[in-house]
Structure formats: C-alpha cells, structure tokens
Amino acid sequence: MPELFVRQATEVVAAARKIGFPVVVKGLGANLLHKTDRGLVHLNLLDAKAVENAVHEIAAEATEELDGYLIQPHIRGRREFVAGLFQDDQFGPVIMFGVGGVFTEAFSDVSFRLAPLSETDAGEMLEEIRGKALLGDFRGEKAADRDGLIQTLLGLSRLGVEHPEISEVDLNPLLITPPGPGAGGGCAGDGRWPARQGRTAAAGFTRCHRIAFLSQKYRHGGRFSPTGQMGPCIDDQHHQRRLQRQALPG
Numbered sequence: 682m683p684e685l686f687v688r689q690a691t692e693v694v695a696a697a698r699k700i701g702f703p704v705v706v707k708g709l710g711a712n713l714l715h716k717t718d719r720g721l722v723h724l725n726l727l728d729a730k731a732v733e734n735a736v737h738e739i740a741a742e743a744t745e746e747l748d749g750y751l752i753q754p755h756i757r758g759r760r761e762f763v764a765g766l767f768q769d770d771q772f773g774p775v776i777m778f779g780v781g782g783v784f785t786e787a788f789s790d791v792s793f794r795l796a797p798l799s800e801t802d803a804g805e806m807l808e809e810i811r812g813k814a815l816l817g818d819f820r821g822e823k824a825a826d827r828d829g830l831i832q833t834l835l836g837l838s839r840l841g842v843e844h845p846e847i848s849e850v851d852l853n854p855l856l857i858t859p860p861g862p863g864a865g866g867g868c869a870g871d872g873r874w875p876a877r878q879g880r881t882a883a884a885g886f887t888r889c890h891r892i893a894f895l896s897q898k899y900r901h902g903g904r905f906s907p908t909g910q911m912g913p914c915i916d917d918q919h920h921q922r923r924l925q926r927q928a929l930p931g
Contacts, residue, residue: 688749690736696752697732703755706732708739710748719743725755759822760815761854764833766796766841768848774841776834778803780812782854788812798838803831830855 685696686709697704708721716722720742723735740747763781766774772795779791792809794802807816807830816825837850 684751684753686749686751690740690750693736693750693752694729694732696750697726697729700752700754703727704732705753705755706735706739707751707753708743708747709751710743710746712746713743756856760819760825761856762815762830763791763851763853764830764837764855765851765853766837766847766849768841768845774838774845776803776806776837776841778806778830778834779810780815796838796841798835800831800835803834803838806834807831 683700685700687693687696693706697706703725706723706726707716713719713721721739723731723739726732726735736750739750761780761782763777763779765777767777769775774796776794776796776798777791780788788811790811792806794806804827807813807827816827816830818824833852833855837852840847840850
C-alpha cells in the first residue's frame with residue numbers, strides 16, 4: 682500500500698494529492714500510543730479542506746509529541762484482522778494471527794505458531810481463531826483471499842527467521858478488501874526504538890498478545906495448545922524443529 686510520511690503540516694495536503702483522495706491521515710510520534718483513542722487517526726478524507734482540518738486537530742492534540750504525519754489511501758474493508766511476530770526468549774520467533782482492529786484487546790482471539798511456518802501451518806492458523814467465519818462470505822462481501830493471508834503469515838515467518846534483530850512486527854488492522862488483504866496500520870521494533878522513524882514505539886503494541894501467549898505457555902509447565910483447542914503444542918513444535926535442525930547434514 683502506498684504511503685507518505687511528512688514532518689511539516691504544510692506538506693500534508695500535497696502528499697494527500699499525490700496519494701489520491703480519499704486518504705487517511707495519522708499523527709505519528711515515538712510516544713503516541715492508542716492513536717485512535719486520542720483522535721490522531723482521520724479516515725476517509727475526501728478533499729484538501731478535510732485534510733487541513735484533520736492536520737489542525739492532530740497538531741492540537743499531540744503537541745510536542747508529534748513527529749509528523751502519515752498519509753495513506755483510505756482502504757474500505759469491514760473485516761479487520763491482525764498479524765504479527767515477536768521474539769520469545771525460549772522459542773524464538775512466534776507468528777500470530779487473529780481478529781484485529783479495535784477489537785484486538787477485547788477479544789484476544791489469536792492463534793500462534795513458531796517460525797519457520799509451512800503453508801499448512803499458516804492455513805491452520807486461519808482455522809483456529811473463533812472468528813474464522815469472518816473469513817468466509819460476509820454480508821454481501823466475497824470470502825477473504827486466504828492465499829493472500831497465508832502469504833502474509835509466511836512473509837512474517839521469513840522476516841522473523843532471517844532478521845532476529847527485529848523484535849516485533851504488528852500489522853493491525855489487516856483489512857479484507859476485494860484486491861486482497863491490506864494493512865491499514867503497523868509498526869515494528871528492534872527492541873530499542875521503532876524500526877521506522879516516526880512510527881509508534883513497538884514496546885507495547887503486542888502486549889495483549891504476549892500475555893495471551895505467555896499464559897498458555899506456562900499453563901501446563903510449558904506445554905500448551907496455542908489456541909486452547911486440539912492441535913500441536915508449541916512445546917512439541919519446538920522439539921520437532923530442534924530435531925529437524927539436528928538431522929541436517931554438516
């Protein structure tokens with residue numbers, strides 16, 4: 682998805698015209714968490730005047746915390762999911778998928794797998810969430826592009842394995858749109874600061890998912906089903922990965 686980051690309020694309208702209306706304008710800053718709650722996300726801005734009003738409101742709310750503005754195309758999608766990865770001290774990179782948007786923390790409806798993922802692993806993650814019905818035909822909209830979602834999870838898996846210095850990645854919301862899934866927001870961190878200047882600090886964005894993961898991790902002495910349903914235990918999966926590595930030649 683195309684997007685532009687600008688530091689000055691005077692640059693936002695030109696950036697919006699370059700992206701093409703309607704647009705979304707977000708106020709960004711290293712300490713700006715819960716941007717929607719603070720009125721720092723303005724959606725479906727149809728013209729330059731609407732963008733100017735949004736910039737004024739964002740600047741008034743964020744004041745010195747504001748580093749700049751992110752301008753994105755307004756993506757229409759009524760179904761929102763979340764996908765991400767984080768590095769666990771014991772297991773390494775963990776991939777997550779679940780119901781996203783404003784309901785992420787309320788529902789905590791997520792599935793976990795250890796990286797590296799196979800296509801089968803990613804497909805199982807889609808089936809394990811309680812809200813999986815949202816992936817099918819929904820209120821006149823066609824079913825989600827499952828292959829696109831699977832490729833998103835596989836991409837996160839590769840990122841976690843090939844770049845262990847990246848401690849966290851969060852794609853939320855991951856919108857279901859006619860061309861395929863698209864990220865309406867996201868952030869990443871290397872454990873010290875945001876990977877991309879101006880993005881929200883990554884330290885807390887997957888807190889609810891970490892809590893869900895850890896509560897399951899230690900529920901039965903480190904052995905648990907990642908979704909609370911029948912399925913491979915993370916501890917078993919970790920053991921299988923270790924045996925596979927040991928079996929590799931050289």
